[in-house]
Amino acid sequence: MLQQIIDRRLAGKNKSIGNRERFLRRYQGQLRDAVRKAIDKRGIRDVEQGEDIHIPKRDISEPTFGHGAGGAREIVHPGNQEYVRGDHIERPQGGSGRGGGSGQASDSGEGEDDFVFHLTKEEFMQIFFDDLALPRLMRTQLAETPEMKSHRAGYSNAGTPSNLSVIRSMRGAISRRVAIGSGSRAELLALEERLAELPDVLDAAQELAKKEIEERIAQLRARLERIPYLDPIDLRFRNRVRLPVPTAKAVMFCLMDVSGSMDEARKDLSKRFFILLYLFLTRHYEKIDIVFIRHHTQAQEVDEENFFRARETGGTVVSSALVLMDEIIRARYSPTDWNIYAAQASDGDNWHHDSGRCRELLTESILPKCRYFAYVQVADEEQNLWEEYARLQEVQKHFAMRKVTQPSQIYPVFRDLFKAEGAAA
């Protein structure tokens, strides 16, 4: 009794997506922690990857009633080699000889095996963005490439008059006129030949034929004349499509205070701040250089590893970093070739005579060369650096600053940057 064979292969897979979503939703807390840890470990450039997530099996087990160890039971096993009735066997360590009912129990038991699964890149970024409280619109912008460039893409038969391609349209019109009139024109030619062949002196019948021919000729001429010289279907417009393009190259300066007061938590906040700017830049530029400058009383250009790990003690002179940045710009990143972005993180602590100098440096040499300069202070109390910078913020449009004590407060620092971008796109 074969009712039918059905080919279900095209019926779509991923029926479990809904279940997977529910699973991720349920373990949001763990996932967030895992993502946080992963971000700590990763370099800024490697943020956009999936991640293997480990969740302790205990946390995701579904409890059911089951038998525990103890009591008496009799279990049948196959493959007896040596035992005879009444033999005593040492009890295996670690508990129960397993049997029918114990399978479930041991599943939910204390096994420290983790439940491991892979979070895709999209899911990973989703959680990262959640953490930063990015607004929805922002996410789509970050997730896509908003920079568009228009390219020629042949011709289309609809468009604005300004894009009309006269040559193409006329060429089309000629072909159309030739094609439509070809039948009539051939007939006309034939009739004219016949007319020419007629003798000069005509009898009555020929007279009649001549008249008919002439009428027909007139008809055909009229028809040919009615063929429009230019018809709406001839019109061709230059077609352009907008394609996303990473436009150019950018350099991102990460400036961070590494004096003693910057603890791990503050550095972690700073890292997120840098990551967010980096992500933004990757959407817009083909090539991005990152320059890490750390400073206490002196500034130093370092690699990423040393940037986040190393810790120094001593005072703080912020201007040292700005001076170094300026030098590097002069030496390697000419503002005419590079889009310069800078992100500075500090706990606001600075040698008090230095803050005024910082402001001067920024106004005079750095800000004119930068596309955007963002500053976060990862501590609450306002000191002289904050005050000086606050004066800057009033006059400089591409300077942004913010106090940040939680990841979700980072985003507003870039608000203007993203807003401007949204408008441009």
Add this chain to the structure above:
Amino acid sequence: MTTIVEGAAAAAALTAEHPLNLPPPSASRRRLRRERSLPQAPLPAPPRAEHPLPDQSDWTFELIELYHEKIRAAAERFALDTYPNQLEVITAEQMMDAYASVGMPVNYRHWSYGKEFISNERSYRRGQMGLAYEIVINSDPCISYLMEENTTAMQALVIAHAAYGHNSFFKGNYLFRLWTDASSIIDYLVYARNYIAECEEKHGMQAVEDILDSCHALQNYGVDRYHRPSKISLAEERARREERLAYAQAQVNDIWRTLPKRPGRAGEGDEQKRFPSEPQENLLYFIEKNAPLLEPWQREVVRIVRKIAQYFYPQRQTQVMNEGWATFWHHQLLNTLYDEGHLTDGVMIEWLKSHTNVIFQPPVGHRAYSGLNPYALGFAMYTDIKRVCEQPTDEDREWFPGLAGTPWLPALHHAMRNFKDESFIGQYLSPKVIRDMRLFAIVDDEHQDHLRVSAIHDTQGYREVREALSRQYDLATREPDIQVWSVNLRGDRSLTLRHTRHSNRPLHDSAQEVLKHVARLWGFGVNLESVDQWGDVSSHWSIAPPEHSLS
């Protein structure tokens, strides 16, 4: 039970897991069909085929139909009575989807299925797990999934195994006929999925998830073991729902009536009435009908989980029989086709290799050992029944006087129809199978320092091994016996469950967690007492009433 997995270890692992992880079978007819009268012997075979069927390894639809037709004809000669077959070709990804939704083509959404899917997918991608070659669903028509990757020979094996082996078991075995309704299960699952989706929309995902979690924790205790479930069609089910919800709510309210009794009848109220009047084994049913604070939609969700658990109940009791039957018949049918000249040697070698893997039983102590392989045991037992009928020895005449020397086909069908694992083993496990598999029983008693070998494959031991194995497959001993004991009607409304210890085996620690779920459903405090064989309460768990009720 319904999967053939590469390698017996994998098969055993699959079957040993949570019962619901197994792709299911099941269903019941409105009335038990009368058994068809069986031929005493297989019908005569047609003349030997001139050419074997084509054996290219890539299958085509024509080829599947060709093979199916031959297998069908052979199955008919052996009087295998089946639901109509619907073969569905699916991809590996779809197979994993099917795994995740307990083998069913549709199911409601829940995170635990997502978890299942994620872990299957991972182990599959890492090559730690072979996918089942097939899944078969106890529905009418009976749906068997064929995997795209299978070769022609494997498709033939799957058709014989699933579409004729399992299918005839679903249709014939008394448990399935009593408890499940093959014709309505797919409809019911569609209804369940839509209803749960509706609830998620109305009441929020979290609320629905909470209820489902709690119900899943109790789903093994959501089955009627002795009553027959009512069987109504989907349309009736829908029509009755509204009525039922309203009525149930009224009933619940009645139980919890707080109005004072009329003075004239005061005398009746004095004597504390016990509720429930006798212990209830179906916890979910009891909760559905009596939990004071559940809202109507929550009761319906409880009911859905309970109904689905009931559908799977027969499968959990017939692992050995069901797999053994299907394995026996693919072996029998394909060998028959070979004898009649339909199969080439290549096809034979290919499916036999797979067959050998499936029935491999690693001995105890072996690296791959994870308990008895139900395929191996079942196959050995059915094969042995046939042997006892055809070539009985003196021993068989003594052990199976009613079986030895009788026609094998009716005997085998009888063994398939009227037993479950426990009784099947108790009835049919022969000394020869015990010897062949070298079965032995070990007693593990916490009061003894050592494990003791209580019986092996010798004259004194046969009966004991058989009894022990039969008990091992008895659900009542495998799962703790927990029943609703009482409800404190006049005080704090707490619910008391009672665990009756079997062989003094205690409950696993997860009981406390499960109890939280019970409390969530019940809405008030919950107690669980574990009672030993002398009737004393030996351990006790309790959960305070949840802070706020289910919302």
